[in-house]
Amino acid sequence: MALEDYERPSVTTDLVVFSVREGKLNALLIKRGVVPFKGGWALPGGFVNIDESIDEAAKRELQEETGVKDIFLEQLYTWGEVDRDPRGRVITVSYFALVKDNEVELKASTDAAEVKWFDVNKLPKLAFDHDKILKYAIQRLRWKFEYTTMAISLLPKKFSISQLKNLYEVVFEREFDKRNFYKKILSLDILDEKGMQENVAFRPAKLYSLKKGAESRVVAMV
Amino acid sequence: MALEDYERPSVTTDLVVFSVREGKLNALLIKRGVVPFKGGWALPGGFVNIDESIDEAAKRELQEETGVKDIFLEQLYTWGEVDRDPRGRVITVSYFALVKDNEVELKASTDAAEVKWFDVNKLPKLAFDHDKILKYAIQRLRWKFEYTTMAISLLPKKFSISQLKNLYEVVFEREFDKRNFYKKILSLDILDEKGMQENVAFRPAKLYSLKKGAESRVVAMV
DNA sequence: ACAAAAGTGTTGAGAGTACACCCATGC
DNA sequence: GCATGGGTGTACTCTCAACACTTTTGT
Numbered sequence: 001m002a003l004e005d006y007e008r009p010s011v012t013t014d015l016v017v018f019s020v021r022e023g024k025l026n027a028l029l030i031k032r033g034v035v036p037f038k039g040g041w042a043l044p045g046g047f048v049n050i051d052e053s054i055d056e057a058a059k060r061e062l063q064e065e066t067g068v069k070d071i072f073l074e075q076l077y078t079w080g081e082v083d084r085d086p087r088g089r090v091i092t093v094s095y096f097a098l099v100k101d102n103e104v105e106l107k108a109s110t111d112a113a114e115v116k117w118f119d120v121n122k123l124p125k126l127a128f129d130h131d132k133i134l135k136y137a138i139q140r141l142r143w144k145f146e147y148t149t150m151a152i153s154l155l156p157k158k159f160s161i162s163q164l165k166n167l168y169e170v171v172f173e174r175e176f177d178k179r180n181f182y183k184k185i186l187s188l189d190i191l192d193e194k195g196m197q198e199n200v201a202f203r204p205a206k207l208y209s210l211k212k213g214a215e216s217r218v219v220a221m222v
Numbered sequence: 223m224a225l226e227d228y229e230r231p232s233v234t235t236d237l238v239v240f241s242v243r244e245g246k247l248n249a250l251l252i253k254r255g256v257v258p259f260k261g262g263w264a265l266p267g268g269f270v271n272i273d274e275s276i277d278e279a280a281k282r283e284l285q286e287e288t289g290v291k292d293i294f295l296e297q298l299y300t301w302g303e304v305d306r307d308p309r310g311r312v313i314t315v316s317y318f319a320l321v322k323d324n325e326v327e328l329k330a331s332t333d334a335a336e337v338k339w340f341d342v343n344k345l346p347k348l349a350f351d352h353d354k355i356l357k358y359a360i361q362r363l364r365w366k367f368e369y370t371t372m373a374i375s376l377l378p379k380k381f382s383i384s385q386l387k388n389l390y391e392v393v394f395e396r397e398f399d400k401r402n403f404y405k406k407i408l409s410l411d412i413l414d415e416k417g418m419q420e421n422v423a424f425r426p427a428k429l430y431s432l433k434k435g436a437e438s439r440v441v442a443m444v
Numbered sequence: 445a446c447a448a449a450a451g452t453g454t455t456g457a458g459a460g461t462a463c464a465c466c467c468a469t470g471c
Numbered sequence: 472g473c474a475t476g477g478g479t480g481t482a483c484t485c486t487c488a489a490c491a492c493t494t495t496t497g498t
Binding site (some may be wrong): 090 | 231232275302313315
Binding site for chain 2 (some may be wrong): 462464467470
């Protein structure tokens with residue numbers, strides 16, 4: 001059979017954009033400016049254009065909503081229940097992204113009456129099956145933190161071990177032993193020393209950056 | 223914007239169906255009976271109907287190609303490059319499946335001139351981006367074997383530890399120490415004893431079955 | 445000198461790895 | 472009794488977890 005013989009579904013991407021703000025894990029949501037679920041909160045996202053790859057569509061959406069590019073973005077899962085969208089048959093490919101709070105510029109648009117960060121522990125009711133997608137994304141985020149060096153992409157180029165430790169404590173919602181954390185991270189041989197903090201009101205910390213080539217290494221981080 | 227304002231891509235599923243045959247890990251391929259790549263080998267798969275979920279489409283394809291149902295089937299990844307299919311814009315959601323060799327009945331169809339098992343180390347050139355998909359599936363398969371009890375779904379209801387060990391050796395292409403393997407598996411507390419082998423020409427093995435509730439447990443298996 | 449955060453070592457428990465011999469059965 | 476695969480224990484190493492004090496800096 002030829003392509004034309006099949007009725008085609010619409011395909012969208014939905015993004016779970018995470019950031020750490022004021023010591024909490026936050027996710028980006030938009031207030032829908034259009035039906036269905038007009039006025040309800042939902043994940044940012046939109047249709048995949050016919051001449052762009054799904055990854056490109058996700059990247060474009062991320063930039064439209066946050067102004068951010070060149071940041072960690074990874075496909076999560078594809079949701080294809082027949083009735084997940086009241087407008088008709090819509091398949092969505094979900095992605096998750098990590099952005100640095102201070103590099104983000106939120107902008108409303110026609111689709112999004114409002115764009116806002118929410119503490120993942122204080123989420124509103126979400127449109128479509130977006131609560132399921134968000135739960136899935138949090139699991140994946142934790143997994144990524146546990147087994148990859150991805151967390152470091154959320155920190156400045158030079159960072160201290162304690163900044164990294166804070167990040168892990170926010171994502172896993174528990175404390176890590178300082179000595180064990182230092183020992184573990186330093187034993188992985190993934191960091192280069194990059195001098196010291198300056199102008200701090202207490203003992204300056206050593207700064208590190210991720211070693212070249214360690215970006216995609218799979219290591220047990222914690 | 224409304225759904226109608228977007229030109230829609232076609233959506234297919236592609237299946238990587240694994241089985242263990244004669245001590246080797248095999249994948250199921252079809253010889254394409256239609257253009258493009260007519261006469262070339264490809265993964266089984268097909269279009270997602272407008273009134274079925276993607277999971278249902280994958281399940282249906284699996285049954286059409288192998289006659290198998292109720293077996294391990296899991297979504298892998300969604301491939302959405304613009305030019306991945308010469309017929310036009312086709313997005314494919316890949317799945318991987320595990321089937322028991324002896325429960326499979328291969329059938330050719332209009333789309334598939336021939337259906338055949340291939341040793342994953344002796345694969346022919348594949349159509350589309352199917353070699354990438356297959357590589358991805360093998361990675362995932364190994365990960366699943368390492369961290370879940372999924373391997374057991376490939377064995378008969380009652381099985382011996384050495385059958386399980388053989389399976390792991392095939393998938394990881396290396397040997398496991400017999401004593402350590404027995405010790406590790408039995409220490410996980412995921413098996414129930416189910417009597418002994420009968421009518422074997424040597425010392426009969428103890429048989430086990432997977433404990434109720436252990437199907438989805440995440441454990442380090444090896 | 446004090447406030448604030450940085451940095452550092454040891455010990456015990458449990459898990460992984462390496463390694464070789466006896467056992468039960470059918471023929 | 473022999474061929475075939477089943478089943479078992481010990482010692483070493485390494486990793487993980489628990490635990491508290493000293494150091495450096497700015498004010």
